[in-house]
Amino acid sequence: VEHRLEDYQSPAFAIDDVHLLFQLDPVATRVTSTLAMRRQRAEEPLQLNLENLVVESVALDGIELGESAWRIEDGRLIIEDVPERFTLRIRNRINPKENTALEGLYLSSGNFCTQCEAEGFRRITPFLDRPDVLATYTVRIEADKSAYPVLLSNGNLIEQGDLPDGQHYALWHDPWKKPCYLFALVAGDLQFIEDHYTTAGERDVTLRIYVEPHNIDRCEFAMQALKRAMRWDEERFGLSYDLDVFNIVAVDDFNMGAMENKSLNIFNSKYILARPETATDTDYEGIESVVAHEYFHNWTGNRVTCRDWFQLTLKEGLTVFRDQEFTADMLLPSIKRIQDVIHLRRYQFPEDAGPMAHPIQPKSYIKMDNFYTMTVYEKGAEVVRIYQTLLGREGFRKGMDLYFQRHDGQAVTVDDFRQAMADANGVDLSSMRAWYDQPGTPHVKVRRHYDADSQRLTLDLTQSLPKVGEGFTPLPIPIRLGLLDASGNPLPLVVGGEELGMEYVHLFDTRHQQLVLEQVPEGAVPALLRDFSAPVILETDLDDAEWALLAAHDPDDFLRWDALNTLALKALMEAVTAIERGEAPAWPQTYLDAVGVRLQAALEDPAWHALALTLPDEVTLGEQFETIAVEAIHQARKALQSELAQRFEVQWASIYDTLSAELDQPYTFNAEQYGKRSLRTLALHYLVQTGKAKWIEQALYHYQHANNMTDRFGALRALTGVEHAARKTALDDFYYRFRNDPLVIDKWFALQAGSDHPHTLEHVRMLTRHPDFTYTNPNRVRSLLGVFGQNRAAFHRADGSGYVFLADEILKVDKLNPQIAARLLSPFTQWRRFDTARQALMKAQLERILQVPSLSSNSYEIVEKSLTLS
Ligand code: ARG
Ligand code: ZN
Numbered sequence: 001v002e003h004r005l006e007d008y009q010s011p012a013f014a015i016d017d018v019h020l021l022f023q024l025d026p027v028a029t030r031v032t033s034t035l036a037m038r039r040q041r042a043e044e045p046l047q048l049n050l051e052n053l054v055v056e057s058v059a060l061d062g063i064e065l066g067e068s069a070w071r072i073e074d075g076r077l078i079i080e081d082v083p084e085r086f087t088l089r090i091r092n093r094i095n096p097k098e099n100t101a102l103e104g105l106y107l108s109s110g111n112f113c114t115q116c117e118a119e120g121f122r123r124i125t126p127f128l129d130r131p132d133v134l135a136t137y138t139v140r141i142e143a144d145k146s147a148y149p150v151l152l153s154n155g156n157l158i159e160q161g162d163l164p165d166g167q168h169y170a171l172w173h174d175p176w177k178k179p180c181y182l183f184a185l186v187a188g189d190l191q192f193i194e195d196h197y198t199t200a201g202e203r204d205v206t207l208r209i210y211v212e213p214h215n216i217d218r219c220e221f222a223m224q225a226l227k228r229a230m231r232w233d234e235e236r237f238g239l240s241y242d243l244d245v246f247n248i249v250a251v252d253d254f255n256m257g258a259m260e261n262k263s264l265n266i267f268n269s270k271y272i273l274a275r276p277e278t279a280t281d282t283d284y285e286g287i288e289s290v291v292a293h294e295y296f297h298n299w300t301g302n303r304v305t306c307r308d309w310f311q312l313t314l315k316e317g318l319t320v321f322r323d324q325e326f327t328a329d330m331l332l333p334s335i336k337r338i339q340d341v342i343h344l345r346r347y348q349f350p351e352d353a354g355p356m357a358h359p360i361q362p363k364s365y366i367k368m369d370n371f372y373t374m375t376v377y378e379k380g381a382e383v384v385r386i387y388q389t390l391l392g393r394e395g396f397r398k399g400m401d402l403y404f405q406r407h408d409g410q411a412v413t414v415d416d417f418r419q420a421m422a423d424a425n426g427v428d429l430s431s432m433r434a435w436y437d438q439p440g441t442p443h444v445k446v447r448r449h450y451d452a453d454s455q456r457l458t459l460d461l462t463q464s465l466p467k468v469g470e471g472f473t474p475l476p477i478p479i480r481l482g483l484l485d486a487s488g489n490p491l492p493l494v495v496g497g498e499e500l501g502m503e504y505v506h507l508f509d510t511r512h513q514q515l516v517l518e519q520v521p522e523g524a525v526p527a528l529l530r531d532f533s534a535p536v537i538l539e540t541d542l543d544d545a546e547w548a549l550l551a552a553h554d555p556d557d558f559l560r561w562d563a564l565n566t567l568a569l570k571a572l573m574e575a576v577t578a579i580e581r582g583e584a585p586a587w588p589q590t591y592l593d594a595v596g597v598r599l600q601a602a603l604e605d606p607a608w609h610a611l612a613l614t615l616p617d618e619v620t621l622g623e624q625f626e627t628i629a630v631e632a633i634h635q636a637r638k639a640l641q642s643e644l645a646q647r648f649e650v651q652w653a654s655i656y657d658t659l660s661a662e663l664d665q666p667y668t669f670n671a672e673q674y675g676k677r678s679l680r681t682l683a684l685h686y687l688v689q690t691g692k693a694k695w696i697e698q699a700l701y702h703y704q705h706a707n708n709m710t711d712r713f714g715a716l717r718a719l720t721g722v723e724h725a726a727r728k729t730a731l732d733d734f735y736y737r738f739r740n741d742p743l744v745i746d747k748w749f750a751l752q753a754g755s756d757h758p759h760t761l762e763h764v765r766m767l768t769r770h771p772d773f774t775y776t777n778p779n780r781v782r783s784l785l786g787v788f789g790q791n792r793a794a795f796h797r798a799d800g801s802g803y804v805f806l807a808d809e810i811l812k813v814d815k816l817n818p819q820i821a822a823r824l825l826s827p828f829t830q831w832r833r834f835d836t837a838r839q840a841l842m843k844a845q846l847e848r849i850l851q852v853p854s855l856s857s858n859s860y861e862i863v864e865k866s867l868t869l870s
Helices: 213-218 220-237 281-296 309-330 333-353 374-407 414-425 430-437 544-553 557-580 589-604 606-612 618-622 630-647 649-662 671-689 693-705 709-720 725-738 742-753 760-767 778-790 801-816 818-824 836-851 857-868
Strands: 013-023 029-039 046-049 054-060 070-073 076-079 085-094 104-108 111-115 135-144 150-153 156-162 167-178 185-188 191-198 204-211 245-251 264-268 443-451 456-464 477-484 504-508 512-517 525-528 537-539
Touching: 054 070, 054 076, 111 245, 111 264, 135 150, 135 185, 150 167, 191 213, 191 220, 204 213, 204 220, 213 220, 220 245, 220 281, 220 309, 220 374, 245 281, 264 281, 281 309, 281 671, 281 709, 309 333, 309 374, 309 414, 333 374, 333 557, 333 606, 333 618, 374 414, 374 430, 374 477, 374 504, 414 430, 443 525, 477 544, 504 512, 525 544, 544 557, 544 589, 557 589, 557 606, 557 618, 557 630, 589 606, 589 649, 606 671, 618 630, 630 649, 630 671, 649 671, 671 693, 671 709, 693 709, 693 725, 709 725, 709 742, 725 742, 742 760, 742 778, 760 778, 760 801, 778 801, 778 818, 801 818, 801 836, 801 857, 818 857, 836 857
Parallel strands: 013 135, 204 245, 245 264, 443 537
Antiparallel strands: 013 029, 029 085, 046 076, 054 085, 070 076, 104 111, 111 185, 135 167, 150 185, 156 167, 191 204, 443 456, 456 512, 477 504, 477 525
């Protein structure tokens, strides 16, 4: 069944109050649900959603209903005759142990936990499983006391005590009305760390993080991150926490990153557990941002929630934007923005160009789980950022204040958000609607005309939306711009006789526009799209020398990075073309010189230079071409890597040595060390790329003597790319050292699956038979199969063996966990982008998958759309 935005109807019934009784048992949990309900529309039968559960009895206002008074049809429990107001009591049974889909109530490491977003609550008990039904919840949990000493749900603990036969119970009450997707329950043998936070309004909040006992020494960083997030949200947005307890639980088996259930966040343990010896800087950064993200949802998602799932970006785009801003403040604003843009171009742009492209507000879906996408999340965050760019930080804050003032306690739409932004600032933002309605990445083409006599530089701007075509609605695109003179000094901007300062935001909101800059001296270079002020593809007529000028002198950290990145991309694109013609690549001197300049200055800002000196990845490079030439792209990138390695070996070695001396201190996750470690690891990578034995030995030494995971894993990664005995030595050592640590073993799997070793497919095939591989743990599956699918050289082997292998594996996963299987399909969705031989091979696998009679609707939706849409 396809769900469509235009079909939205408000619910025919309200549920005001929910009482749930859970009698927990791994294979036969009994749920008793008592619902205080109210009719909102005449003459409609009551229809509750349900899935994978056995209804045992139904009672209306205390009277047991006979089997003829209710029926189950198409995933609904239907009761024809109900009064205006009534209490419904349903008893049902579920089997958490068999629940490998990890939606609803399931077991992870023997502990009970839940995941209800988007539509998992209906697997717990029959309900109006939609976000615009808001109720208060009281939850009583009964379970064996020795196996499940900890019993948690949303809100406040009201009561707990012992029961006969070694059982005990806990009673929780959440005073805040919420949709059922925010319900949570946890029961297990867990330990916690505790801390406190005092809100601006003097509320003392008890903070706890619950984990399995052996992980208790890895929670402190997450706890501190939570407190930083709580403080930041008060300072930046005036938003304080609203209950006396905030609990986080980390579980090993989890489909996504984490979940913002009211006062009981449940996390993939990957985003909580960290010690320097087991977690990298990237892991620490991920933890800080996901902890903040889930906490921020308490206002953007929970207090104000979504009317329906088409509004998902209302809470996700906004909350991602908020966590980005938080991380920028905690870490380094300059590098956070660059990281986010790299991520957007690498993952969101291809999605937006392929068959699964959808507006940030999708118009239809078969399985909502398939729409928790890069587009809804990351492009959604970019669109929220546009409001801030247009309104300024203060204006944006005013809009947020009005949004909460108007909509606290409601389930609303993206239009309500836009209206609050507009009304709070007295502006018309209706043209922003175009960003919500249309799929695809906009292109902005800039052509320059300079008139020396009048000193005018005319920028000819054209926007297009290839995914939509000619009939697209123009988008309001803010272009943050500046101007540099021929020596790289900033110049003031003059438009229409008016001085606009050294930088301003031009709103480009029609198909075509001319922007005339006045008093522009000869040779001046415009700096366009500073801070990546809109999620667009910019096509300019700047030449290499002009890009190099921007790379060297623009005051904007993002644009300087982007300029160098553009030079690298251009060099790589030429190399790809050369390789395809059977020629050796020639590297443009302008680019090599620009790299040389950066290397001289690298130690002044290690974090930024680590990003600037990393070459564009193969996927982003492939996006520059109509047809993705797998081998040529791979070869071109390798060739440039070894060119930079050999040409600048002395510089890399000096950077490596200097930083090694400076990093001689215990590990702390902070911006300074982070930057130094990143640059040093990059230097090591390049040194290993020289192919010289001494550098491979150095990498092995670096691996063996590292006192933290960032350095150890960085060295290991450098080694897995080489054919040398050190590769196996290090990989084996890593496995034995960390064999009891699942999150680290995930890295071991991922490294091999992502390696550009020529035998990666064989390695991955063998690893599916490794005793530590399992199809039931999403992290493990993603580490091996997810990473393999992203490995251009290995997955796209010309003989198609990578395709057959992954398709077989996806079908195994699909039987257990459809959500994860559907995600693993994503590399197949890009099939039209490759050469005709590969297209045929990929398409054949998609068609084979589609033929499987028991295929999940999650996978069906992806495969079917991939085959029919382009
Ligand atoms: N709301 C969660 C978050 O962004 C993610 C939930 C994902 N659920 C799903 N069915 N895919 O933090
Ligand atoms: Zn979220």
